[in-house]
Amino acid sequence: MINQPTGAQLVISTLRALGVDILFGYPGGAIMPIYDALAGSGLTHILVRHEQGASFAADAYARATGKVGVCMATSGPGATNLITGIANAYMDSVPMVCITGQVGTHLLGTDGFQEVDILGLTLPIVKHSWLVRDPAEIPAILSRAFQIAQEGRPGPVLVDIPKDVAAAFVKDVPTTGEFPSWQPPQPDVADIKAAEKLIEQSKKPLFYIGGGVEMAFAVPQLRALMDRTGIPVVSTLKGLGAIPTTDDLFLGMLGMHGTRAANIAVQDADLLIVLGARFDDRATGKLSAFAPHAKVIHVDIDAAEINKLRMAQVGILGDLKMVLDGLHPKMQDISLWVAKCKSDKKKHAFRYDAPGTGIYAPALLKLLSEKAGDKFVACCDVGQHQMWVAQHCQFLQNRAHLTSGGSGAMGYGLPAGVGAKLALPDHHVVTVSGDGSFMMNIQEMATLRRYGIPLKIVLLDNSSLGLVRQWQRLFYEENYSEIDLSDNPDFVTVAQAFGLDAFRITSRDEVDGALDRLLAADKPTLLHILIDPRENVWPLVPPGASNAEMMEERWDEPLDSY
Amino acid sequence: MSHLIHIEIDDLDGTLLRVLGLIERRGFFIDAIEMYPIDDKTRGLSVTARAKESHRRFETLYAQIDRLYGLKRVAEPRKAAAAQKLSA
Numbered sequence: 001m002i003n004q005p006t007g008a009q010l011v012i013s014t015l016r017a018l019g020v021d022i023l024f025g026y027p028g029g030a031i032m033p034i035y036d037a038l039a040g041s042g043l044t045h046i047l048v049r050h051e052q053g054a055s056f057a058a059d060a061y062a063r064a065t066g067k068v069g070v071c072m073a074t075s076g077p078g079a080t081n082l083i084t085g086i087a088n089a090y091m092d093s094v095p096m097v098c099i100t101g102q103v104g105t106h107l108l109g110t111d112g113f114q115e116v117d118i119l120g121l122t123l124p125i126v127k128h129s130w131l132v133r134d135p136a137e138i139p140a141i142l143s144r145a146f147q148i149a150q151e152g153r154p155g156p157v158l159v160d161i162p163k164d165v166a167a168a169f170v171k172d173v174p175t176t177g178e179f180p181s182w183q184p185p186q187p188d189v190a191d192i193k194a195a196e197k198l199i200e201q202s203k204k205p206l207f208y209i210g211g212g213v214e215m216a217f218a219v220p221q222l223r224a225l226m227d228r229t230g231i232p233v234v235s236t237l238k239g240l241g242a243i244p245t246t247d248d249l250f251l252g253m254l255g256m257h258g259t260r261a262a263n264i265a266v267q268d269a270d271l272l273i274v275l276g277a278r279f280d281d282r283a284t285g286k287l288s289a290f291a292p293h294a295k296v297i298h299v300d301i302d303a304a305e306i307n308k309l310r311m312a313q314v315g316i317l318g319d320l321k322m323v324l325d326g327l328h329p330k331m332q333d334i335s336l337w338v339a340k341c342k343s344d345k346k347k348h349a350f351r352y353d354a355p356g357t358g359i360y361a362p363a364l365l366k367l368l369s370e371k372a373g374d375k376f377v378a379c380c381d382v383g384q385h386q387m388w389v390a391q392h393c394q395f396l397q398n399r400a401h402l403t404s405g406g407s408g409a410m411g412y413g414l415p416a417g418v419g420a421k422l423a424l425p426d427h428h429v430v431t432v433s434g435d436g437s438f439m440m441n442i443q444e445m446a447t448l449r450r451y452g453i454p455l456k457i458v459l460l461d462n463s464s465l466g467l468v469r470q471w472q473r474l475f476y477e478e479n480y481s482e483i484d485l486s487d488n489p490d491f492v493t494v495a496q497a498f499g500l501d502a503f504r505i506t507s508r509d510e511v512d513g514a515l516d517r518l519l520a521a522d523k524p525t526l527l528h529i530l531i532d533p534r535e536n537v538w539p540l541v542p543p544g545a546s547n548a549e550m551m552e553e554r555w556d557e558p559l560d561s562y
Numbered sequence: 563m564s565h566l567i568h569i570e571i572d573d574l575d576g577t578l579l580r581v582l583g584l585i586e587r588r589g590f591f592i593d594a595i596e597m598y599p600i601d602d603k604t605r606g607l608s609v610t611a612r613a614k615e616s617h618r619r620f621e622t623l624y625a626q627i628d629r630l631y632g633l634k635r636v637a638e639p640r641k642a643a644a645a646q647k648l649s650a
């Protein structure tokens with residue numbers, strides 16, 4: 001049997017054949033045969049310090065590269081620790097393959113040690129999954145898993161491998177199997193013509209773009225169509241970066257924490273051209289009041305998204321690149337509309353002249369992104385800092401704004417930074433986190449030290465769960481419930497204990513020098529920034545309200561409504 | 563209003579739960595289920611479902627079922643002879 005490979009060895013050889021260069025994981029009992037085969041295989045394995053970190057790192061690696069991210073964990077708690085990351089990838093359509101060890105097949109269903117039905121637990125949050133029962137099927141299943149993860153609307157795929165299946169010798173080494181290459185649906189020419197007609201009739205057209213543009217590698221096609229038509233654009237959280245945020249026609253993010261210019265344009269538009277976006281409630285606010293005057297052209301690779309929440313006058317199913325290349329409308333004069341959009345953008349531009357000498361996080365983040373330039377990549381956690389990054393940072397490239405959008409998973413930022421920095425070693429990859437989020441995966445600083453990953457960390461510390469605090473102030477009569485984090489550890493000392501360089505700033509005049517020091521660092525470095533806990537994210541559309549109802553509080557004006 | 567959905571399911575772990583879970587999770591009551599063998603590797607499934615709320619559209623549900631792997635939605639049930647006899 002010595003020349004016969006085991007199932008585990010087939011896992012490793014198949015991953016290599018599929019072009020995998022890096023994977024993130026954590027070993028344990030049921031996956032030991034696979035880790036045994038991994039040693040000396042040439043595959044780069046990043047040992048994280050918690051399985052959730054592996055799934056987030058793989059997710060970010062996939063977002064940054066467009067390739068499939070791979071993570072591994074053992075059965076039971078190892079597998080369940082992956083779940084938040086799998087859900088995150090599912091909600092944001094990220095191609096990922098998760099390999100889990102499982103108890104031996106003879107123990108399945110017996111409540112064996114570290115047995116959990118991970119296939120059953122993850123059914124609603126994967127594109128597909130397998131429980132492998134025959135080791136000879138491993139090459140074919142893994143190959144198909146990679147294909148499914150990437151084809152159409154991307155997403156996570158789970159492959160659960162019982163220990164005895166991984167350990168078994170395979171007599172006849174199978175091939176990876178032949179699968180017909182997936183072809184995207186061809187957009188219907190009649191639909192393209194109908195869309196062109198609507199665009200030609202429109203006096204106030206607007207692009208509403210989502211993460212699908214980036215996922216479809218359709219950024220050049222979108223930029224070319226904008227050049228052909230001169231139509232302004234608003235973006236979802238995940239769409240940021242597809243159009244440079246410095247572009248005149250870019251009005252900002254729409255929705256709950258969107259810019260006034262973007263939300264006003266959506267409410268005024270007579271045509272929304274929706275590209276790779278899904279009318280998420282954070283983007284639309286009260287759906288029945290969203291874009292009340294607009295007809296809709298909805299382009300998506302996923303048929304289930306078209307007409308799901310908003311009926312489209314023209315729905316186009318197909319690859320975005322093909323659809324955008326096919327659109328050549330003869331535009332009427334929309335200069336008055338464009339001028340109105342640009343005027344609103346100027347009129348409602350963010351202000352950075354906050355009073356006092358304390359550090360104003362929006363200004364700091366804006367400056368950070370400008371200093372980092374086109375090599376800037378932000379890995380956000382979830383909370384106020386995440387929204388400030390979306391509102392104030394400059395993004396000149398796509399795949400540069402890695403954020404937990406649909407899932408809103410606190411703890412994403414640090415392990416995402418691990419995955420993104422390994423994917424993009426020549427970029428200024430910066431994890432922007434808050435003191436609440438950072439504590440959720442703080443152990444991954446050990447991963448930075450182990451591999452010498454020179455990630456830069458901007459930790460905005462308001463000693464509270466700021467976004468929850470903001471909602472409690474506005475919508476729960478200032479009944480502040482369980483948001484105080486003033487007993488945080490000394491983050492600089494903690495980071496130094498993990499072997500990172502770390503320093504703290506507390507006043508505005510330190511910002512410029514601190515950012516220069518951070519960006520020049522060639523080691524993993526944490527910049528701890530104390531900010532005012534009373535600072536909030538504005539504008540804010542109250543939950544359930546129309547996007548026309550934007551609340552805002554300025555230093556020189558009371559809380560008001562638009 | 564109830565709809566009758568016919569699906570052919572491959573013999574893979576989790577496929578039945580995957581499709582039934584999807585129907586419930588996406589906002590539909592399942593009123594009746596019938597399963598029947600078609601061949602060694604395929605089972606037929608007929609589900610009678612109705613929307614929990616009026617804005618839940620069957621067209622969207624069908625598209626969500628269609629994007630699952632390991633099953634195929636069909637217009638008419640393709641029952642094996644023995645199963646037809648049983649259900650009769």
